[in-house]
Amino acid sequence: DAMVIQNPRYQVTQFGKPVTLSCSQTLNHNVMYWYQQKSSQAPKLLFHYYDKDFNNEADTPDNFQSRRPNTSFCFLDIRSPGLGDAAMYLCATSSTSTGFNQPQHFGDGTRLSIL
């Protein structure tokens, strides 16, 4: 009964070859986030959707894009992956329906490797 599901768990792509990571949720949360996490570092927020509104972090490279076609799904597109983009990509959700102090719930993550 996983509630935030990421696919695939592991993704290998070639340098410069576009890749898409997916996230779906059964929690009906209105906010969805994409984080990048490298070894021994804190998760770094790339962007998030508050309902349909897209919010990009100032330091997120243009190489990273996102789509949220409906409440349940969110995609992370990396247009031209470089070696420095190898990382764990985490999708998270939260709800603001009961206030703004709710925790975030994470999917299992997708570990991206670049050849």
Add this chain to the structure above:
Amino acid sequence: RKEVEQDPGPFNVPEGATVAFNCTYSNSASQSFFWYRQDCRKEPKLLMSVYSSGNEDGRFTAQLNRASQYISLLIRDSKLSDSATYLCVVNKGAGSYQLTFGKGTKLSVIP
């Protein structure tokens, strides 16, 4: 000053020991505080929320000191299964739903 600061560890403790982790945060307007646990190569999982009055969940006790902008996590009677990285997490300010994560403190419980 970093937004959320933690001692990276590692903390190596024997089974049954009590261990405490500390965390400081820079934004005095932050209102929501959490501890997450992250196992190696896995996703962060919510361990507990931290309330102003302090709260306890079994062997785990969390404390918040708003005046000092300091959060702590105490683990009593450590188990091997407690070995993980513990992330201190704070919201970004008054009314913000966004969270800032610390780098985490690594705990290894040794038989």
